[in-house]
Amino acid sequence: MSAVFSPPPAALPTDKELVLKVIPMPADTNGNGDIFGGWVMAQVDLAGSVLPARYIQGRMATVAVNEFIFKQPVRVGDILSFFSAITRVGNTSVTVEVEVYAERFSAQGQYVKVTEARLTYVAIDHQGRPRPVPKHNAPA
Numbered sequence: 001m002s003a004v005f006s007p008p009p010a011a012l013p014t015d016k017e018l019v020l021k022v023i024p025m026p027a028d029t030n031g032n033g034d035i036f037g038g039w040v041m042a043q044v045d046l047a048g049s050v051l052p053a054r055y056i057q058g059r060m061a062t063v064a065v066n067e068f069i070f071k072q073p074v075r076v077g078d079i080l081s082f083f084s085a086i087t088r089v090g091n092t093s094v095t096v097e098v099e100v101y102a103e104r105f106s107a108q109g110q111y112v113k114v115t116e117a118r119l120t121y122v123a124i125d126h127q128g129r130p131r132p133v134p135k136h137n138a139p140a
């Protein structure tokens with residue numbers, strides 16, 4: 001059996017905030033035995049919404065996944081750490097970058113960057129229409 005490729009450990013970002021940690025389970029795998037990309041995308045969507053929620057203060061919707069890169073596979077039992085930072089606060093939308101790092105099941109304390117993404121969330125009213133982001137709610 002060939003060895004599984006393993007890139008050198010990565011340093012965690014210092015310019016992003018830890019917004020989510022989660023461990024994928026066997027039910028989340030694809031036909032290769034790795035974690036299904038759609039499961040990773042769902043977690044990134046949730047993690048990405050955390051910082052925009054501080055600005056938007058109410059209902060919001062994901063309008064765009066502007067970029068999504070699966071850099072390395074995710075495996076059952078990895079501890080995933082999701083880091084995020086806001087890159088743009090517009091009139092009705094907030095855009096974030098999300099980076100995901102895995103601590104492999106057998107190598108905790110060492111981090112492998114597995115995913116990076118950029119997503120945009122829109123503040124919506126009760127009819128589902130865009131509404132202005134309340135600027136006075138923006139963190140300092």
Ligand SMILES: CC(C)(COP(=O)(O)OP(=O)(O)OC[C@H]1O[C@@H](n2cnc3c(N)ncnc32)[C@H](O)[C@@H]1OP(=O)(O)O)[C@@H](O)C(=O)NCCC(=O)NCCS
Pocket residue numbers: 061062063064066089090091092093094120122124128129130
């Ligand atoms: C979110 C939604 C209300 C936006 O309505 P819309 O009429 O498309 O809104 P607008 O064209 O006025 O754009 C609203 C904001 O989104 C931004 N936006 C729209 N498309 C974008 C894209 N592809 N990438 C980045 N930002 C985008 C606009 O720039 C604008 O931001 P700003 O006001 O800060 O400049 C509507 O598209 C919607 O309901 N989409 C479905 C959302 C959903 O179900 N998400 C879950 C998917 S599973």
